Amino acid sequence: MNGTNPDSAIDFFITVYQRREYLYELLIQHFVLSLTAIFITMVIGIATGILILRYKGIRQIILGAVNFLYTIPSIAMFGLFIPLVGIGFVNALVVLVIYGLLPMIRNTYTGLSEVDTMYIDAAKGMGATPSQIFFRIRWPLAFPTILSGFRTMVVMTIALAGLASFIGAGGLGQAIYRGINTNNSSLILAGSISVALLALVTDMIIGFFEKRVRSRKLHSRRNKLFTSFAALFFILIPLLLFIYNSRATRAERSSEIVVASKPTAEQYILGEIIARLIEERTSIPVKRTFGIGGGTSNIHPAMLSGEIDIYPEYTGTAWLFVLKNKKITNPDTLFDKLSDIYNNEYQLSWVTRFGFNNTFTLALPEATALAEGLTSISDIARVSNRFTFGAEFDFFEREDGYPGLSESYSLEFRRVVEIDINLKFNALENKTVDVINAFSTDSRIRQMNLRTLRDDKNYFPAYQAGIVARNETLNKYPELKSLLAKLGNTIDDNTMLMLNYEVEINKKSPERVAADFLKSKGLIK
Amino acid sequence: MVETVIKIAGVSKTYGENKLAVDNVSLSIAKGEFLTIIGPSGCGKTTLLRLINGLADFDSGNILVMNRHMHEWDKVQLRRSIGYVIQNAGLFPHLSVKQNMQFVMSISGIDEDIQEKRAHELADLVEIAVSQLDEFPGSLSGGQQQRVGVARALAMKPQIMLLDEPLGALDNVTRRKIQIGLQKIHNKTGATFVMVTHDLKEAFTLGTRVAIMNKGRIEQFDTPDNIREKPATDWVNQFILDY
Known part of the structure; x- marks a missing residue:
């Protein structure tokens, strides 16, 4: 349907230009996430590599364990860590580090252990202490092997970070994921090319460095300068960004509201409508974590743990999937029962229904x-x-x-x-x-x-879209409940279909469609 | 009276359960001597050498180096005061020729100016061009590598030099040249040289005294002339004849 006509190349450049700020933001997220993961992987990987060189007893256990972890499909791995660390940056970081460990540990260990004993013996025979043997002989001789493991790990981490958007950690994968779910092939392409470019450029930088190491020219002045730059790039920058990032989030986390959505065009639009309305009508800072993979199964636990405050949900999904009840055909009965149970069991409120039934x-x-x-x-x-x-x-x-x-x-x-x-x-x-x-x-x-x-036997349950919010959040910001209630009955089936049409077929951004909608209803200026 | 630098008394060394590498060996090595140790492969000659700088431990007996018992030595200090040359030179491939020569000085924390000066002296001593000091071992010939290996061992002006088959991998012409070079260096420095070799001609040419080893034991320990004229055992006689 899309991506096959000759206009698609032009579409692509228009998309990149129009979404340049969005793509830039994703690029930065991707960069910060990847570099932080790379830095942590490097430190843990090298330390473990050295550890298993010294302690034979744990060598097979550690190598076996990282090998095993490496074989777990990445999507599953992201899911596995949700109960432990929730969704978002930390989850993505943990998973990226786990995957990166195999090449890093293996190459560190292999490099260090395969240094010819002749050199070790010579150094020892000349009176080098164990630490001198390590730092002056073993490490520099193993360095090319360790560096090539590092290179593998870096490229892999940058590529794999593309999946981080699946658990709401952002990054360029979000553009791809959003492109898939909103039927926008230009956006898919923009995201994919950016990831590939980022990986390629980083790979080239390390490759250049690696070549110099191999030609043993590291000791000249210019190369020392270059080495310092490379070290700065891979160690200092992610560290600073990480500190900056965690400080910023700590400062804001106390007051900000996190709005989430599932990975569908409709959910992006609804999420954006909620987020934009709060931003325009209150002074509460809003954080968007849209397009969470796995939808309800990952968002609901995050609502309970307080990582997400508000998201659009469908009554039928909550009833059948979250509460695992038998289906009820009357939509109003369903909503009333649902509201009660959510309020009593989860301290979550069904604030209002948008008015359409996406069944x-x-x-x-x-x-x-x-x-x-x-x-x-x-x-x-x-x-x-x-x-x-x-x-x-x-x-x-x-x-x-x-x-x-x-x-x-x-x-x-x-x-x-x-x-x-x-x-x-x-x-x-x-x-x-x-x-x-x-x-x-x-x-x-x-x-x-x-x-x-027409479902003339009323087989399908109602899937009326509504807004679910944490009671705690609603109590903290009393103005929120009445504000969100203004969205009640503003979107009927056909309106929703048209809004989706604007995004999926006319390729408008969900942000713009949401803003236009809110303006047309007089809810924002 | 001749001063003894290394005294080995009734030393035995067993590898694993029952492989006797060195069997009740006694040797007194005099100051300034060029001792060569020779014997068939597996006779324990390399092990004997490694016992002297503490790279291997002995099970029984006693070794005195520069009048100090082995157990009194700090092994790192001991090794830093003994020059050590290994087979195929064993130069560190990631360090330049100069850095290789300066290795022991560098790990001992010697001042950099002194290191620089010494590197030039050493290059001169082993006949390596100053222009080659910044090259890496990979670009040197086998003979040049071994010269640098010797220079590296001489850096701290040691009283004792241990050489473990240093010329084993070289062609005959180069080998002869370096033999002459070693002799010169020995004369110049006045250090005690202990060299393991598997080449009888080399052992007899270089050695002021020769120790012939078989199955972990010393068959004969004497000057080359005395060994040639009066082989101590039938085995020594046969060993010389076979060569």
């Missing part, structure tokens, strides 16, 4: 619907044996998903296909499938001129 629906091309005379899901049951149905794997697993749906409506599709959530519309377009599941506010319904089928 599941089935979608198919308008032409097919007309030809077959299909308006409801019951209608499609009659012809389902001639149709192929496509949905993401999640839909086949969930409580309100395919198994129940096909049972309620006696659906018997000719074929059922599992497709990636972002590719199912493409599959529909090139007729690989005839019908797909979709969210009722998805902009592609409008773009591709699809018909959505």
